[in-house]
Amino acid sequence: MTVIELRDLAHDVTNNLLTGFPSAKLDEAIRAVTGADGLIAVTPIFTTSYSGLFKSFIDILDPQSLADLPVLLGATGGTDRHSLSIDYTLRPLFTYLHAVAVPTGVYAASADWGGGGESGSSTLPTRIARAAGELAALVAVSDRSDRVIDPFALPEGFSPSGSFRA
Template sequence: MTAKKIVVVSSGLSTPSSTRQLADRLATDAVGLLRERGVEVEVEVVELRDLAHDITNHLLLGFAPPKLEAALESVASADGLIAVTPIFTTSYAGLFKSFIDVIDPQSLTDLPVLIGATGGTPRHSLAIDYAIRPLFTYLHAIPVPTGVFAATGDWGDGGDGVRSLPDRIFRGASEFAGLVERTDRSQRVSDPFALDRPMGHLLGGLAGE
């Protein structure tokens, strides 16, 4: 049986990063659940902080340097994507959105996505459903029902009557693992109406360069 490939995209800016920590926890639970079911898994982590200059250059010039090209190819060949971003000013990080903008518009079609986000306070958790989930839905990905938000206070005991962070991570990972197990990348459907270049390139007159 061919191993399932999970790509983990983390757009945390600091070191160490709570965004990367959440991404790792989500991946660990998902991989563990898949292996319990006898599914072999390969995991690749993409740290967008390390690709920031390449992403900007790609947006400006329409050319992906080798490291960014490798990351884009990994997403395109994945059986599942774990995408985690910090929340800045009530929405996803600009670096996160810029990476999504340079992905081939058809790469995410029918791809299971586990969404994670981090922020200072629980009130930012709504950004998962009003900002991040619609982004992946628009790109014809399959976001799992449970998005996992981790506020600063969630990295403690979580015993305030709200479902604890480990419980939320496990629930999201369970939904994600179920979709990844059934995913056949060879059967993923391409959208015939998708743009062959990001909209920013077309508006910037770069489509023919």
């Protein structure tokens, strides 16, 4: 398991957005995410959406690199009022990238930490366990580990003569 803290890569992400080239440390993080069998993507919620650093990291990924990747979506925030942010910001983002998001998103509000764990209809540990089980089931049937993605591969049907076969 690899944990990537984006705050440690903030300058690298910004430099990549400006130059188009990742640092060695950022390249390692990108390869870890795009080569994973499953992903747990968690962001703090700011003004009802994911953080700018989170989105900037997603923006530097190849748009096809997360296709068919099982993803557990998670977020943290100050109040339960933003718990739907997973469904109206994160889920559409990962759907656009053709990732496979598990049905249960995990949102943790301040009330989940030390307040008895009661938030909504279930406790945080219960939501985490349910989402983790869904992620494990998707990873078990995923064929991502069988694929090799070559960023320099020629498109299918490419002909050396410069034309494409139909």
